[in-house]
Amino acid sequence: MPRVFLSFRKADSRWMRDRVHQALTGRFGVGEVFKSGRSIPAGADFAEILRRQAAECEVMLVLIGPAWLDARDDDGTRLIDRAHDWVRVEIGTALKAGNRVVPVLLGDATMLPGESELPYEIAELARLQFLRVAETHLADELDRLCATLADLVPDIGRGPEQPAAAVGPAAGPTVTMTARVSGGGSAYQAAGDQTIRLA
Template identity: 85%
Template sequence: MPRVFLSFRKVDSRWMRDRVYQGLIGRFGAGEVFKSGESIPAGADFAEILRRQAAECELMLVLIGPAWLEARGDDGMRLIDRADDWVRVEIETALKAGNRVVPVLLGDATMLPEASALPHEIAHLARLQFLRVPETHLAEELERLCAAVADLMPDIGHGSASPTAPAAPAAEPTVTMTAQVSGGGSAYQAAGDQTIRLA
């Protein structure tokens, strides 16, 4: 089961969240990171899977971009204020389960929402130390994010989902040869991994 859960709002900072996802799976393996659009198979009960993954993940990264808090539905109501908003449900589920939740601010100017701007059930999010992924020098910043995740979960990526280095080829056995040399005979030439013992 994936140990890292990416929580995000679909209308918010798509290109940056996709870069974050690619950076994480490139470092730790796709099996370690849950992202709803990539990790839920067709025909599966997505509501059940989202709730279970949010409850059982070891680390939830809440990706927050400029449109995360103020995104609204057709009725003008903020999505985060709806009890059935999936972003809200995911965060609330992880917090209730006692999982580590880390806000990740996407972009140079995005600010962590204040507790008063959040529903009571997830207001604790505003008191959690955040990480930031600025748009400038994005490759280096993604490396920094991955390093922070590795610090929080030192053994992540060490399971079967992580790439492993190919085993070194076994050494060829040394071949010992005996050559009889009579007066004036020509020299015997052997391969580099062979030993010639004159008798």
């Protein structure tokens, strides 16, 4: 079960959300990150899967770009104002389940929507601390996003069978050295990762 859910609007900042997805899956693994276009099998009931994943994820990252709030349908109605808008449904489901929801602002100038701009069941989003992924120094911004997510979900990417890394010096290759001792001298092990063989 993926532990991170990416919520996004398809018409909004596609290239940046793709970079976010690539960074997260590259760091933590594809199985840890749910993205609707890639994580739902062909022929599956996407509505049931979306609701279940939104309810059961540990962290939902709401990717908000410049077109996220004001995207409209053909009759001019904001998508976020439609009761069946999937972005609205996903966020509302995660908030109702008590999951951690993190707004992620894509770009240098994107602003977090205000409470009065959002439907009542997701108005809480406006009060949540956001992260920003700016276009300038994008690689560094993505590294920071990954580091923040690792802090929120400390064992993400390790899987149940992989224990946390032990604290201590990293294991290195064994180096074998040959020493010639004469005249009653002594030989000592030079270091913990070196073996000295008397000739």
